[in-house]
Amino acid sequence: MVEINLQEIHDLLVTIAHEAGRLMLAATPSHLSSGTKKNCKTNPSFPLPPQKLPHPAADLVTETDQAVEKMVSTRLLSAHPTFKFIGEETYYPGQKLTDSPTFIVDPIDGTTNFVHAFPAFCISLGLAVNKSPVVGVIYNPFLEELYTGIKGKGSFVTRNGLKLRLPLKQEPEPLRDLSTCLVGAEWGSDRTGNNFELKSKVFTKLASSKEQGGAMVHSIRCVGSAALNLVLVAAGQQDVFWEGGCWAWDVCAGWCILVEAGGIMVGGNPGDWEATIEGRKYLAIRGAPSGQKDIVEEMWKVIGDGKMDYES
Ligand code: IPD
Ligand code: CA
Numbered sequence: 104m105v106e107i108n109l110q111e112i113h114d115l116l117v118t119i120a121h122e123a124g125r126l127m128l129a130a131t132p133s134h135l136s137s138g139t140k141k142n143c144k145t146n147p148s149f150p151l152p153p154q155k156l157p158h159p160a161a162d163l164v165t166e167t168d169q170a171v172e173k174m175v176s177t178r179l180l181s182a183h184p185t186f187k188f189i190g191e192e193t194y195y196p197g198q199k200l201t202d203s204p205t206f207i208v209d210p211i212d213g214t215t216n217f218v219h220a221f222p223a224f225c226i227s228l229g230l231a232v233n234k235s236p237v238v239g240v241i242y243n244p245f246l247e248e249l250y251t252g253i254k255g256k257g258s259f260v261t262r263n264g265l266k267l268r269l270p271l272k273q274e275p276e277p278l279r280d281l282s283t284c285l286v287g288a289e290w291g292s293d294r295t296g297n298n299f300e301l302k303s304k305v306f307t308k309l310a311s312s313k314e315q316g317g318a319m320v321h322s323i324r325c326v327g328s329a330a331l332n333l334v335l336v337a338a339g340q341q342d343v344f345w346e347g348g349c350w351a352w353d354v355c356a357g358w359c360i361l362v363e364a365g366g367i368m369v370g371g372n373p374g375d376w377e378a379t380i381e382g383r384k385y386l387a388i389r390g391a392p393s394g395q396k397d398i399v400e401e402m403w404k405v406i407g408d409g410k411m412d413y414e415s
Pocket of ligand 1: 291326327
């Protein structure tokens with residue numbers, strides 16, 4: 104295969120991310136029509152059978168999500184017509200990631216935040232080769248924060264015109280145990296059944312005191328965007344991120360940025376050391392000179408016998 108110039112792709116993704124940011128800021132979310140992503144009537148490109156529909160009110164999509172994805176796919180595929188493209192708004196059940204170079208794109212991650220003008224939403228642009236993330240670009244236009252990573256070349260955040268290497272601390276502290284951690288976790292859009300019950304149990308156990316058998320983490324943050332959670336872990340501003348139910352486009356770019364910052368990604372279910380982009384259950388740990396695997400084990404112990412189960 105012809106060698107891919109990852110730097111060139113990174114530069115293109117950065118340009119596209121800024122253009123997408125302008126589209127997002129130009130839209131006034133409260134005046135847009137928004138529907139539920141997986142509702143066949145509002146989004147015919149998302150024909151999930153009715154029994155698979157998540158709680159509709161928690162899974163929003165706006166015209167801007169669709170317009171941004173259209174712009175992004177047009178730009179990317181005209182520059183790289185042989186590459187594949189997986190995007191949240193055009194995904195269809197059964198579409199699978201292959202070993203071919205594939206752009207994996209979430210036009211707006213944190214759509215619920217976008218709709219509420221809560222300032223934690225971004226575009227997430229990833230490139231995977233052989234099913235492994237090799238370039239990641241995540242841009243939050245509201246805060247003008249750009250996160251980037253290229254396999255083997257490190258990851259960075261650019262804010263206020265300053266480009267800083269990740270993690271932000273040059274010498275991150277060792278990870279001791281969960282009780283010293285700030286943990287990112289999300290409710291997700293699926294609010295029924297075993298997965299939701301397990302998440303609720305894990306949230307309670309993470310937060311509760313040691314006397315009550317809990318891990319008593321410093322706190323739990325629900326930022327509302329898997330991509331932004333991952334870059335917070337990459338930056339070292341959050342120690343852990345755990346979620347089940349998100350998708351390849353929520354994690355591909357952030358995964359590259361995380362690993363380039365010394366972080367690790369494993370599966371969100373106990374025992375799953377080999378996470379996959381399409382696995383839908385993820386556990387990310389920040390870069391540290393020691394303790395990463397201990398935190399994984401401790402987190403899995405909190406989950407206990409429970410198992411999240413999502414179709415991929
Ligand atoms: C969602 C966000 C949210 C996570 C969901 C995702 P969207 O993506 O990342 O934080 O909990 O699992 O689907 O719908 O805002 O693109
Ligand atoms: Ca989205």
